[in-house]
Amino acid sequence: MKQIEQHEHVNAIIYQSNKEGKSCCGDSFFIKADDEELICAVADGLGSGQYANESSSLVSEIVEEYGHEDVAALIDRCNQAMKNKRGATVAILKVNFSQQQFTYCSVGNIRFILNAPSGDYIYPFPTSGYLSGKPRKYKTYTYSYEKGSIFIMYSDGLNVPNMRMCLKHGHSVEDIAKQLETYTQDKKDDLTYVLGQLT
Numbered sequence: 001m002k003q004i005e006q007h008e009h010v011n012a013i014i015y016q017s018n019k020e021g022k023s024c025c026g027d028s029f030f031i032k033a034d035d036e037e038l039i040c041a042v043a044d045g046l047g048s049g050q051y052a053n054e055s056s057s058l059v060s061e062i063v064e065e066y067g068h069e070d071v072a073a074l075i076d077r078c079n080q081a082m083k084n085k086r087g088a089t090v091a092i093l094k095v096n097f098s099q100q101q102f103t104y105c106s107v108g109n110i111r112f113i114l115n116a117p118s119g120d121y122i123y124p125f126p127t128s129g130y131l132s133g134k135p136r137k138y139k140t141y142t143y144s145y146e147k148g149s150i151f152i153m154y155s156d157g158l159n160v161p162n163m164r165m166c167l168k169h170g171h172s173v174e175d176i177a178k179q180l181e182t183y184t185q186d187k188k189d190d191l192t193y194v195l196g197q198l199t
C-alpha cells in the first residue's frame with residue numbers, strides 16, 4: 001500500500017508491504033500533521049504475522065491517542081504497553097515547524113536519515129534492543145533542520161546500500177519513492193517507510 005500525506009509544511013509518501021505469503025503486516029505506522037507539528041511513528045513487531053502486528057499496532061494507537069505528549073513520554077507509554085506482548089522496535093519523530101526543530105527517539109532497528117539542501121545530514125543513533133515492557137530510560141535527540149530537508153524513517157525490510165545518496169540525489173519525495181521501488185520487491189520481511197520533505 002502507498003499513502004500520500006500533503007500538508008502546509010510536509011509532503012510525505014508512506015509505503016508498506018507484507019512479507020511474502022503473509023496476510024498480516026508485523027510493522028505499523030502512524031503519521032499526523034497540522035499547522036504546528038508532525039508526529040510520526042514506525043514500529044516493527046517482533047516475529048511476524050498477527051502477534052507481531054498486535055505489538056506494533058499498539059504503538060500506533062498510543063501515538064495517535066497521546067500524540068500531544070513529548071517523545072520521551074510517548075516512548076515510555078509504548079514500552080509499558082509491551083508488557084505481556086512480544087515487543088517491538090519503535091521510532092518516534094516529532095517535528096515543530098515554526099521552530100524548525102525535531103525530536104527523535106529510536107529503540108531497535110528502525111532507521112532514520114535526514115538530508116538537508118546544504119548537504120548536511122542527520123543520522124541519529126538508535127538505542128539497541130527493543131521495547132519489552134522492562135522499565136528503562138531512553139535517550140531522545142533534538143536537532144534543528146533546514147527547510148527543504150528530506151527524511152526517511154524505515155523498518156529493516158528495506159535494504160538500500162546507500163540511503164543517504166538516494167536522498168541526496170532525489171529531486172522530490174516522488175522521485176525518491178520511484179528509486180526505492182527496486183528495493184521493495186524481495187519481500188523477505190515486512191517493509192515500511194515514511195519518506196517526507198519538510199517545507
Ligand SMILES: [Mn+2]
Pocket residue numbers: 044155156157189190
Ligand atoms: Mn522487520
